[in-house]
Ligand SMILES: Nc1ncnc2c1ncn2[C@@H]1O[C@H](COP(=O)(O)OP(=O)(O)OP(=O)(O)O)[C@@H](O)[C@H]1O
């Protein structure tokens with residue numbers, strides 16, 4: 087299995103406040119890897135650092151063997167890495183279609199290559215709503231749009247920050263059904279979740295991040311069985 091992402095000894099934070107401390111992990115091509123951990127653990131900070139929004143203070147981030155740390159976000163998107171941020175961060179006063187086009191690396195190319203059609207096939211509700219303003223979508227539709235926008239750049243590596251946040255169980259099922267489809271198509275995914283049950287069921291492997299450090303790793307199954315997870319995360 088070839089490695090697509092490797093993070094080595096990563097330290098990052100906000101100003102002088104350290105958040106991530108010596109974080110190391112990797113993701114192989116075609117894998118779904120979950121990062122789980124409590125509120126404030128540094129999960130969002132980790133994704134932001136990988137996608138170039140935060141500069142690491144130490145450590146390395148390698149994408150397909152190339153160092154990408156310190157590069158600007160647009161450059162990182164261009165090499166095939168997409169980040170669906172926490173809460174989606176849509177453009178509320180733009181239509182669904184416009185939001186999707188904003189996710190594409192080049193608007194003209196997106197129109198020429200039919201990437202919108204691909205996204206609509208995966209999320210038919212977005213086709214129905216294509217002219218509607220993003221702000222008028224339901225919570226589940228917004229999350230689908232956020233994922234669709236991430237896919238519009240045709241990434242090879244998709245990072246998702248809490249795709250199930252604030253959604254009713256039925257919608258969480260719907261979103262995870264779509265993620266399963268993406269996985270079957272061979273897309274590599276790095277998933278941050280607090281919904282541990284869903285995340286560990288989907289993921290091939292996972293890492294537990296607490297206080298900015300990775301404290302546990304294993305396959306989805308191993309983590310689901312671990313005493314630490316059962317006690318602190320599943321309340322068993
Ligand atoms: N812009 C910021 N400026 C200063 N501190 C921040 C900023 N964003 C986050 N932090 C702090 O960094 C730490 C990690 O935050 P982060 O958002 O990465 O956690 P998280 O694991 O994603 O949590 P959650 O599950 O609640 O989303 C927290 O202590 C948080 O208060």
Ligand SMILES: [Mg+2]
Pocket residue numbers: 129130131172247
């Ligand atoms: Mg977060």
